[in-house]
Amino acid sequence: MEQKYDIIIIGAGPAGTLTGKLCAKKGLKVLILEKRPEIGAPKRCAEGIGLPDLKRIGYTGKERFVTQAIDGGIVITPNGGTIEMPKEPGGYILERKVFDKFIAYDAAIAGAKIYTKAHVFDLIWAGGKIAGVKLTYNGEQKDVYCKIVIAADGVESKIARIAGLPSGNTPKTIESGYQYEMANIDIPDPHKIYTYLGNDIAPRGYIWIFPKGSHIANVGIGIGNPNGKTAKYYLDKWIAGKPEISKGSIIEENSGGIPIGGFLESMTTDNFLAIGDAAHQVNPLHGGGLAESSFSAEIATEVIIDTIKSGDTSNSALDRYNKLWWEKRGKNLKKIEKIVHLLEKVTDSDLNLAQSSLCGQDILDLTEGKTHKLIRIMLKNPRLATLVKYLK
Ligand SMILES: Cc1cc2nc3c(=O)[nH]c(=O)nc-3n(C[C@H](O)[C@H](O)[C@H](O)COP(=O)(O)OP(=O)(O)OC[C@H]3O[C@@H](n4cnc5c(N)ncnc54)[C@H](O)[C@@H]3O)c2cc1C
Known part of the structure; x- marks a missing residue:
């Protein structure tokens, strides 16, 4: 394993390997570290993805990971x-076990170096700023340095917390x-x-x-x-x-x-950013994270490339990732989070009412944060009208 990279990505789930692939394609020297022996296994997913999201990732639906x-x-x-x-x-x-590997193959072919059984247990700090990662690989402890560390270590992300981000869940x-x-x-x-x-x-x-x-x-x-x-x-x-x-x-x-929410105002610090489940980037209504990871990988790559080119990977330069993500994804996901909070208040008879009042397109609209029809229906029902405040 070499000692210096442009970026080190912790975690070879879709968020990590997609970001690694895009950054490697742009010529960055990329290291991806995965603690498990096999990328994609065990799966923790119902394995559903929409066609437009699969296309955005770069696949057609004809690949052998489609069941x-x-x-x-x-x-x-x-x-x-x-x-x-x-x-x-x-x-x-x-078949996530195959799908995750496909993205990893593409990342490796694009030039990223990937290691499995490489467990990152800490960050390296220099002058109060993150400068790399500490890992165990093949029973040996290693220090590897880079310009930006990316936490793509999933829902339990320890690394984002070590970096000082409030990424824990309640x-x-x-x-x-x-x-x-x-x-x-x-x-x-x-x-x-x-x-x-x-x-x-x-x-x-x-x-x-x-x-x-x-x-x-x-x-x-x-x-x-x-x-x-x-x-x-x-x-x-x-x-x-x-x-x-x-x-x-x-x-x-x-x-x-x-x-399911708890989105982070800031997902960055000096020389560091978090992505995917590690940054709570999941649609809180249906729990889908694959599409969100692919959007974020694109946003993160744009900012990573620009900051590394300019030689300024400070928090204020990386903050553009926060701004772009909140503008393109976060604003809407926050609306969806409100629907989830509303659902905590509804009874089964309210849900039954949905059956007679909402069509399939309305449900699809809700998963995208469009609440106007739901609000109209709720306002017509005295009990539900009192709950409209949760959507505001
Ligand atoms: C039951 C369930 C059903 C779901 N169903 C769907 C669905 O149908 N559709 C959908 O879009 N989403 C679904 N999701 C969500 C989806 O699985 C996640 O959003 C997606 O996997 C997130 O990708 P990620 O790369 O952020 O994290 P992960 O896929 O979790 O990848 C993180 C990787 O980091 C590695 N790692 C962690 N710590 C370290 C460390 N210290 N050092 C090195 N490596 C480390 C892990 O081993 C893991 O491989 C579901 C989730 C669950 C739990």
């Missing part, structure tokens, strides 16, 4: 009512996720994703079925208000009541935290 094409979805309200989501723009269920800003990949289950239409709502089945969250084939799917849950019970408890209880699911076999089991 299933999706044309829309069904939202199921607590009373069993359904809302059909639009077929367009469509999307895919991926119960309000994190959901617990639990998921089984199951085979031999029956799915009404295996080209649709299914989302089940209800305070009894998934408090402050939802249960999902994301099909990976005719009888194969990720069956999972994300919850934010477990009342002392685990996400697994709620998922198992729900599956037990669904013979078409409970008859299946569990092929893989995984769990993980999902940031």
Whole structure:
């Protein structure tokens, strides 16, 4: 391992490898360090991505990491009512273990150097500023230096906290996720994703079925208000009541935290920035982070290239990353965070009302922070009208 790079990226998830790929393409000397022995494994994801997001990352949907094409979805309200989501723009269920590796292959081919089993445990400081990272690799401790360190170390990001950013999560800003990949289950239409709502089945969250084939799917849950019970408890209880699911076999089991808001005003300090889940860059309504990572990788790359070119990688120069991210993504995600706070206040009968008042496009609009139709509907209902303040 060489001792000096332009940038060091901690974590080879999508946020890290996408940023590494884009920066290497622009000619930077890039090091990506991943603590696990295999990039992409274990997966902690339902593996869904929209077609426009996959295209932005640079893929077509024909790659071998795609398991299933999706044309829309069904939202199921607590009373069993359904809302059909639009077929367009469509999307895919991926095999994250292969997808993450594809981005890593591309980053390496673009010139980034990647090491697995390389665990960063601390930062190097010089004159009070970050100057590199301390890691263990092959049982040896190493110091490696760079101009900018990038924390892409996921939801539990320790490195951003060592750098002094308030990136820790509180119960309000994190959901617990639990998921089984199951085979031999029956799915009404295996080209649709299914989302089940209800305070009894998934408090402050939802249960999902994301099909990976005719009888194969990720069956999972994300919850934010477990009342002392685990996400697994709620998922198992729900599956037990669904013979078409409970008859299946569990092929893989995984769990993980999902940031749902608590966006950081500043994701930078001198010679340092945070990206992806490490910076809470996730859509708080559905918990999707792949699209957000790809937007942020583009924004970060632009700023990293400019600051390294100018020789000024101070916090005030890197602050452009904060400004651009808040303008292009954060402003809208903050609106979506408000919808999540509203959802904490609604009852199952309010959710049932959504079934008769909202169409699939309205739900899609909500995932993009567009609340005008929801507000109109809420204002017509005396109880819901009192909750409109949460959206302001
Ligand atoms: C149950 C669940 C379901 C989800 N479903 C979806 C979905 O369907 N669609 C979607 O878009 N998003 C989904 N997400 C969110 C998505 O998985 C994340 O947003 C995405 O993986 C974030 O990418 P990242 O690169 O920021 O972090 P990660 O993918 O978590 O990558 C971080 C990497 O950093 C490494 N690392 C950590 N610390 C260190 C260290 N000290 N040194 C070296 N390496 C380190 C880790 O090993 C890891 O590989 C889901 C999340 C969960 C938990």
